[in-house]
Amino acid sequence: MDKETKTRIKKDIAFNIFGFFIIFLFLAIGIILFLTASNIFGQINKGGRIASYVFGSIFILLFILIIIKIFLIIKQENKYAKNAVDxxxxxxxxxxxxxxxxxxxxxxxxxxxxxxxxxxxxxxxxxxxxxxxxxxxxxxxxxxxxxxxxxxxxxxxxxxxxxxxxxxxxxxxxxxxxxxxxxxxxxxxxxxxxxxxxxxxxxxxxxxxxxxx
Known part of the structure; x- marks a missing residue:
């Protein structure tokens, strides 16, 4: 395996790790916003609470959609493996x-x-x-x-x-x-x-x- 190929593999691994980090960052941000809207970190005004709930819901929804997409991909891959021929x-x-x-x-x-x-x-x-x-x-x-x-x-x-x-x-x-x-x-x-x-x-x-x- 040449140096260029090794570098490409390392980049792909780094990209995958970064991708998983971003996915769970959506979840973390969503949870933080919900906690903020619930005044866990202190009192905020009504507009701030509404905004926190709205954006928190968006981030949680994005996380759920990504997880569903990953699940569907895994399910499809399992289907391909099951249908394999000799x-x-x-x-x-x-x-x-x-x-x-x-x-x-x-x-x-x-x-x-x-x-x-x-x-x-x-x-x-x-x-x-x-x-x-x-x-x-x-x-x-x-x-x-x-x-x-x-x-x-x-x-x-x-x-x-x-x-x-x-x-x-x-x-x-x-x-x-x-x-x-x-x-x-x-x-x-x-x-x-x-x-x-x-x-x-x-x-x-x-x-x-x-x-x-």
């Missing part, structure tokens, strides 16, 4: 090109800890495609798997780790043509691979389901 088993009887074999061997040997991430992302991407085509389809394309494996490998090389759920969100956003320019620039590698994965999957689906009808 990618190795799916492709065990499918012939591979030389490049696909090499990438698969590299992934299994050097990035085996990311197998669960591949299993989750493969299932999540298949679900996205099912919704897009509005019918049950499979994406058992060796090229699709290879591109996913390469994305994970290059993502780790570039960012120090593979952010699975961020990539799932990007895959959904790209499919809906809604992405932030900042994300597009910062996570260029992810978006480039996601586009390739979509193209490979769509080609496979078109050949298997559409041209044969």
């Amino acid at each position: 990618v190795n088993k799916i492709f065990s009887e499918i012939s591979l090109s030389e490049e696909e074999k090499n990438i698969n061997n590299l992934f299994l040997n050097d990035y085996s800890s990311e197998i669960p991430s591949l299993n989750i992302y493969f299932a999540a991407f298949a679900e996205i495609e099912n919704k897009h085509y509005k019918k049950e389809i499979d994406i058992t394309s060796p090229k699709v798997r290879m591109l996913m494996q390469k994305m994970i490998i290059d993502g780790i090389k570039e960012y120090g780790f593979f952010d699975l759920y961020l990539v799932i969100d990007f895959s959904k956003s790209l499919n809906k043509k809604f992405i932030w320019k900042g994300d597009l620039k910062k996570y260029k590698i992810y978006f480039e691979y996601i586009r390739e994965i979509y193209h490979a999957a769509d080609d496979y689906i078109y050949e298997k389901y559409i041209t044969k009808n």
